[in-house]
Amino acid sequence: MRNVHRTVGEEEEEEAGAENWFQRLPDDVVLHIFGKLSDVKWLCRCFVVAKRFSSLIPLVQTVSFVTKTWNSDFSIEDGDLQGTIFLGKFSEFLTNNFRLAFLPSPRLNFNDVVFHLKQIEFLNIEFPSHFNADNDSVFKWGANFTTNILESFTFLYAASLSKTDEEKDRKETKNEIAQDELFRRLNISLDCFKNALLRSGILSCAVRTCLMLQSITITDSNNKGVKLCLAGEKLVQCRNTLEVSPTISSEKFGLWALENMRGGYVPVLQLPISGYVMKGVTIVEVCAFDDTSMLDAFAEEKGVFSEAVVQILEKHKGSIKALF
Known part of the structure; x- marks a missing residue:
């Protein structure tokens, strides 16, 4: 019965024994464990457990966190498809929000973290990613970041993505896209552009705050945006640029204008390397003044979207024109 009905004192002794085993671990081993843990939520919880933990956690070199504080201000609804509304949104967004994107978000509390x-x-x-594709549609966006600045943005949307069936593809070709559907996709691209600006702002904040930083990765939960990775010489260049010019110049702001937006539509886009076909493809770009900008935007994306950009530039470049 003694083994079944343990006393409170015995349970406390066992817990103390388990804690003692952990306490006996060398600091470098404990730090290694915390580094593997990495999630800032759990690190914060461990921080208040014991004095030893609170002294070691500040030395952790690898940190990851998921934030649920970001919500898009622009909803995409069936009644919100007019071109004038889209133009108004774009202008309002650039006027009221672009400077805020380059400051630490108070909701993110990055400095507190x-x-x-x-x-x-x-x-x-x-x-978090709040984008929901319709039926079989897929989309992805990519961006070019020179140091801490968003240089160019590319958005790719397809009504469907499937294995290649050449005979069926020829029969189902649609050469035009309805205007309301076009503006719906433009609205989605605007939301994605705002996410790209947010990443640029968080990148600047992180580089300024974390002086020992060697590598930073920024993603979204549904992988709608191409992963932003900065390390090595690019990170050093970013830090040096921020020391010289911590704010965005008015000249750069002027480039994010409607006249620098281009787009195109491709009814059927064959992807021979992957063996897939995209149908009803829309591409939107901002400040992508050459082919390299578009290709670099998807440099981290090795799948069908990267191939799609290559195919568009090789075989459908003439379809890309100024939108406004």
Whole structure:
């Protein structure tokens, strides 16, 4: 019966024994465990457990966190498809929000997150994605970041993605896209563009705050945006640029204008390398003044979207024209 009905004192002794075993681990081993844990939510919980933990956690070099604080201000609804509304949204967004995108978001509380973490070398951030594709449609966006600045943006949307069936593809070809559907896709691209600006702002904040940073990765939960990775010489260049010019110039802001938006439509896009076909493809770009900008935007994307950009540039480049 003694083995079944343990006393409170015996349970406390066992718990103390287990804790003692952990306490006997060398600091470097405990730090390694915390580094594998990496999730800032659990690191914060461990921080208040014991004095030893609170002294070691600030030395953790790898940190990851998922934030649920980002919500798009622009909803995409059936009644919100007019071109004038889209133009108004774009102008309002650039006028009222672009400067805020380059400041630490108070809802994200990034400085609070890293206040006690002075040795961060590897930082991974994931934002929520609230985009829902319709039926079989798929889309992805990519961006070019020169140091801390968003240089160009490319958005790719397909009504469907499937294995190649050449005879069926020829029969189902649609050479035009309805205007309301076009503006619906433009609205989605605007939301994605705002996400790209947000990443640029968080990148700037992280580089300024984490002085030991060697690598940063920013993604979204549904992988709608191509992963932003910055390390090595690019990270050093970013830090040096921020020291010289911590804000965005008015000249750069002027480039994010409607006249620098281009787009195109491809009814059927064959992807011979992957063996897939995209139908009803729309491409939208902002400040992508050459082919390299579009290709670099999807440099981290090795799948069908990267191939799609290559095929559009090789075989359908003439379809890309100024939108406004």
